[in-house]
Amino acid sequence: MEHTRCAVYAIAAGLLIAASPSVGSAQDTTAAPKRDTTAVPVPGARDTTHADSTRGGVSPRKHPVLAVLEVAGVNIFVNRMDAWVLNVSDALPAPAVGRLYYANVTVSSWGANIRKGWVWDTDAFQVNMFMHPFQGAAYFRAGRVNGLNFWESTPLTFIGSLEWEFFGEKTYPSLNDLYNTGFGGIVLGEMTWRLAPLLRDNRARGMGRLLREVAAFPLDPTGTIRRVVTGDAWRSYANPRGSYPGSFDWEFQGGVQVGVDSGAARRRTVTAEGLVEMTYGDPFVTPYSQPFDVFQARLRAGTGSGGNVKEFRVTGRLWAHELTDTTATTRHIVTVMQKLEFESSPAFKYGGQSLNVGVVSEFAAGHGLDVQTTLYAEGIMLGAVDAPRSGAVGSDRTYDFGPGVGFTATAALRTRGFPLLTARWHGAYLHSVSGASGDTYTQFPSIEAAIPLTGSLGIGGYAGWYQRRSSYIGRPGETASSPEYRAYLVLHTHRGALPPGSLSW
Amino acid sequence: MVMSNAVRWARSVPRALGATALLGALATGTAAAQTLSRPGFWMDAGVSYGRLRLTCDTGCARIVAVNGPAYTVTVGGAVSQNVLLGVEGQSWVNTGGATQQVRSVTAVVQWYPWPAAKFFVRGGVGIVQSTVSLTADTTGAHTAKGSGVALTVSAGYDFRVTQHFGVAVQAATHVAALGDLAVGGAVSNTKGVIAYVSRIGVALVYR
Numbered sequence: 001m002e003h004t005r006c007a008v009y010a011i012a013a014g015l016l017i018a019a020s021p022s023v024g025s026a027q028d029t030t031a032a033p034k035r036d037t038t039a040v041p042v043p044g045a046r047d048t049t050h051a052d053s054t055r056g057g058v059s060p061r062k063h064p065v066l067a068v069l070e071v072a073g074v075n076i077f078v079n080r081m082d083a084w085v086l087n088v089s090d091a092l093p094a095p096a097v098g099r100l101y102y103a104n105v106t107v108s109s110w111g112a113n114i115r116k117g118w119v120w121d122t123d124a125f126q127v128n129m130f131m132h133p134f135q136g137a138a139y140f141r142a143g144r145v146n147g148l149n150f151w152e153s154t155p156l157t158f159i160g161s162l163e164w165e166f167f168g169e170k171t172y173p174s175l176n177d178l179y180n181t182g183f184g185g186i187v188l189g190e191m192t193w194r195l196a197p198l199l200r201d202n203r204a205r206g207m208g209r210l211l212r213e214v215a216a217f218p219l220d221p222t223g224t225i226r227r228v229v230t231g232d233a234w235r236s237y238a239n240p241r242g243s244y245p246g247s248f249d250w251e252f253q254g255g256v257q258v259g260v261d262s263g264a265a266r267r268r269t270v271t272a273e274g275l276v277e278m279t280y281g282d283p284f285v286t287p288y289s290q291p292f293d294v295f296q297a298r299l300r301a302g303t304g305s306g307g308n309v310k311e312f313r314v315t316g317r318l319w320a321h322e323l324t325d326t327t328a329t330t331r332h333i334v335t336v337m338q339k340l341e342f343e344s345s346p347a348f349k350y351g352g353q354s355l356n357v358g359v360v361s362e363f364a365a366g367h368g369l370d371v372q373t374t375l376y377a378e379g380i381m382l383g384a385v386d387a388p389r390s391g392a393v394g395s396d397r398t399y400d401f402g403p404g405v406g407f408t409a410t411a412a413l414r415t416r417g418f419p420l421l422t423a424r425w426h427g428a429y430l431h432s433v434s435g436a437s438g439d440t441y442t443q444f445p446s447i448e449a450a451i452p453l454t455g456s457l458g459i460g461g462y463a464g465w466y467q468r469r470s471s472y473i474g475r476p477g478e479t480a481s482s483p484e485y486r487a488y489l490v491l492h493t494h495r496g497a498l499p500p501g502s503l504s505w
Numbered sequence: 506m507v508m509s510n511a512v513r514w515a516r517s518v519p520r521a522l523g524a525t526a527l528l529g530a531l532a533t534g535t536a537a538a539q540t541l542s543r544p545g546f547w548m549d550a551g552v553s554y555g556r557l558r559l560t561c562d563t564g565c566a567r568i569v570a571v572n573g574p575a576y577t578v579t580v581g582g583a584v585s586q587n588v589l590l591g592v593e594g595q596s597w598v599n600t601g602g603a604t605q606q607v608r609s610v611t612a613v614v615q616w617y618p619w620p621a622a623k624f625f626v627r628g629g630v631g632i633v634q635s636t637v638s639l640t641a642d643t644t645g646a647h648t649a650k651g652s653g654v655a656l657t658v659s660a661g662y663d664f665r666v667t668q669h670f671g672v673a674v675q676a677a678t679h680v681a682a683l684g685d686l687a688v689g690g691a692v693s694n695t696k697g698v699i700a701y702v703s704r705i706g707v708a709l710v711y712r
Contacts, residue, residue: 064618117560118680118699151588155616158628162658175656175682175699179630355612381630382654402684403632403654433653433684437692473685473692 063146067153070142071160078135079103079168102170109170120434121174122395126307128176129351129384130342136161136185137192144193145222150291157185176401176434179382183353187314187340190292194280196220197243200227203236245281245293248495249417252276253460255488257302261346266482269346273302273310273486281317283333283360284372285496288320291338305346312342315356329364337376347482348466349399350428350442352383356408368416378406380428387470388478389436400435404428417494418458422448438472450490462486546711547589548580549673553706555597557607559637562697568639573599575704579613583712586620593629593657595679597702602638603648607681607702609633609655623663625673631655633681639688639695649693651683661708669711676705 082088082103089099121128139160143153161181165173199216201209213233217224227233253275261267281294288294295316301308319336337356343349358376365371386399406428413421427443446464453459464484471477558570574597581591593613598606611631618624633655638648659677666672681700686693 062619117701118682120682120697149585149588151584151590151614152616154614155626155628175654175680178656179654431652433682434697437685437687437696473687 061147062152064143064148064152067143067146067148067156068159070146071139071156072163074138074142075160075163075168078164079105100170103168105167105170110167113166113170113173116172118175118178119172120176120401121171122397124396125344125349125351125384125386125399126309127396128180130309130312130344132177132180133184133188133340135164136181136183137188138185139181140185140189141193141220141222144189145226150190153189154186157189158182161185176382176384179353183338183381184340187316187338190316191280191295191297191314192219194243194245194292194295196223197240198248200239202232202239205236209234245286246496247279247282247285249279249282250277250491250493251279251419252491253486253488255460255486257484257486259345259347259484260482261305269304271302271304273300273488275300275311275488283317283320283335284331284362288317288322291318292316294320306344306349310343310345313340315339318355320360323359331362333360334358335360335376339378345466345482345484347484348442348468348480349386350384350444352380352404352428352430354378354380354383354406358408369413371411371413373411374408376408378408378428380404380406380430383428383430385428385430385440385442385468387436387438387440387468389438389470389472389475390432397435400430400432400438400440402430402432402434402440404430415452418450418452418456418492419448420450420452424448436470436472438470438475438477440471441469443467450492456492456494458490458492460488460490462488545582546580547583547591548578549708549710550579551577551673551675551706551708553577553675553677553704555677555702555704555706557597557599557605557637558701558703560699560701561695564693564695565639565698568637568695571599571601571605571638573597573601573605575702575706577706577708579708581613581615587617587622589615589712591615593627593631595657595702597679597704605635605637605648607633607635607637607679607700609657609679609681611655611657613657623665625661625663627657627659627661627675627677629657631657633679633683633700635681635683635700637686637698637700639686639693649686649688649695651686651698653681653683656680656682663710663712671710671712673708673710674706675708676703678703 083101083105087101088103089101092098092100136157139157140153142160143156148156158178161178162173164181165177196216196219199219200212204212213224213227224233253273255273257271257273259269259271261269275298277296277298279296283294286294295314297314298311299309300311302310315337317335318338321334323332323334324330335358337358339354339356341354342351344351356376356378358374361373363371363373380403382401383404384399384401390398390400406426408424408426410422410424412419412423423446425443425445428441430440430442432438432440444464444466446462448460448462450458450460462485465481466484467479467481469477469479553575554572555575556570556572559565559568575595577593577595579591579593581589583589591613593611594609595611596606596608598604609631611629613627613629615625615627631654632652634650634652636648636650657677657679659675661673661675664672664674679702681702683698683700685696686698
């Protein structure tokens with residue numbers, strides 16, 4: 001669980017560093033009243049390059065050196081907290097006995113890590129595929145708060161991860177950590193960077209203002225502490241331009257799931273499940289201007305084995321080009337997406353970092369009905385999948401790592417933004433480079449249906465079917481399939497264009 | 506005595522590197538204060554000399570590091586004055602005895618710390634295909650094949666020759682995680698292989 005702590009410390013480190021007034025000048029706090037008294041949110045506004053960094057239309061100075069130093073500061077803070085305050089350790093893998101105080105790094109351990117080079121670690125699936133991106137997000141935001149744009153901030157997640165792997169731990173540097181921290185950190189870093197200004201309202205007062213500032217803290221700890229230090233957290237002034245993406249949707253689901261686990265006995269499990277899905281922007285409302293001007297995050301948690309987080313998927317738009325007229329009833333947009341994916345159920349585990357290229361289409365049917373479809377080809381930079389004979393013997397590793405390719409196809413029938421019927425099919429092929437010598441094919445078709453009872457509340461059901469086929473060199477292959485079903489209450493909220501002059505929504 | 510291809514390469518590549526570096530140095534004298542402009546499209550093509558080293562979980566204790574030339578071609582587009590995206594193809598080869606090679610295709614980001622900088626770092630990930638010699642393999646075979654994930658990290662410096670053309674000196678490390686290698690369709694005893702190609706060279710660049 002040391003990586004969980006790492007993520008928490010990374011946030012705390014950001015706080016300490018942000019307390020220095022010399023660090024960073026971006027974020028929406030730069031939109032001081034004297035500079036921009038007329039700033040109002042512009043629904044679907046195309047951010048300029050500067051607005052991308054400032055969230056306030058004020059050209060910031062870029063501080064790449066400070067950003068790099070801040071990344072190092074995060075690592076130093078996390079490492080010293082682990083070593084001096086918490087004295088954390090991991091049990092040594094069998095057959096060794098004892099504990100490894102991994103944070104007690106020395107010059108000797110640095111040398112050993114450099115001489116050894118890269119390995120694949122043996123941490124649990126949840127640690128490697130879910131937690132590491134959060135630490136990477138802290139590195140990424142170090143670039144954003146120091147005035148760097150999206151692309152300029154991307155190297156920082158890898159620089160931070162390289163530092164940590166070679167100099168922050170006594171354990172050998174692991175390639176899977178570099179991939180998941182680096183790519184996952186970009187996804188989560190940009191997502192949280194964009195969400196924080198939406199939570200804040202510079203014109204609000206009293207308890208409402210306090211709650212908004214507190215809510216933004218986990219998303220942007222560095223910016224929050226700077227706002228406190230400078231007094232922007234309680235000063236009334238204009239909200240930044242261009243923060244609102246033009247469309248914003250929430251969906252909440254709560255209910256029960258019935259599944260079949262992956263064991264030989266194929267036991268049926270019944271668990272309580274909750275899901276939150278957030279859609280920032282709309283590809284047909286928000287014109288492409290910058291990476292992640294449209295993204296979607298989906299988190300499903302529940303009871304039962306395999307950890308409480310069952311599904312976490314974030315897809316962010318990196319680039320888009322519309323093929324049709326924006327006023328047409330049928331529209332097609334070529335899109336490049338970055339995706340972080342994590343799925344863990346009693347029946348299967350799958351996760352990965354990928355780039356997706358495809359077409360997003362919308363077919364307006366009249367009377368508020370429309371159909372949205374997506375078709376993506378997927379390049380999986382590094383994926384992980386559990387399978388028999390996978391992982392490393394005697395460790396928490398029960399899954400293989402490898403690159404691969406895949407596809408995703410979805411179709412959704414909606415009425416005034418409320419999804420009535422959604423079908424999804426995800427297929428992937430992974431070539432194992434760590435674990436069993438073999439290849440794994442997975443496919444996961446699913447369908448969700450909901451009936452609106454009121455404008456935003458409804459009841460819904462879900463059916464999914466996971467299938468895996470593994471082939472090994474010189475050994476028999478293996479197939480498995482597991483169904484899962486859910487019934488739930490669903491609450492869907494859709495926010496389109498904002499009334500002028502307010503971010504309170 | 507007839508020289509082998511490997512020996513010819515071993516001699517000719519350093520000369521080529523030296524000559525190109527000299528060209529770059531001369532060019533620097535006339536355009537030292539300028540930086541390459543960075544239009545939308547960019548590309549570079551380079552030659553370098555590198556060393557292959559293998560590490561693994563089991564079965565490669567006696568495998569020796571070998572040297573050889575490497576060739577790279579990168580094309581892409583600039584997303585800002587100091588960030589370039591591209592795709593890099595790299596091929597390293599050694600023909601002394603059994604032919605060994607490491608070929609990769611990676612998506613790369615090249616980052617100049619600030620727009621006027623000539624120093625850059627480049628990083629990328631992709632896929633790799635490799636054939637290496639297993640001198641200690643118990644199967645008796647000499648070469649094995651594998652494919653996997655590739656990671657590249659490099660640092661370099663641009664020397665401008667004209668407004669758009671120049672020469673870059675670059676040091677790079679390629680990490681190729683190949684997993685378990687296969688010999689003749691069967692898994693060899695060499696497992697968990699990670700190959701490193703460390704190289705230094707020059708490239709002609711268009712930005």
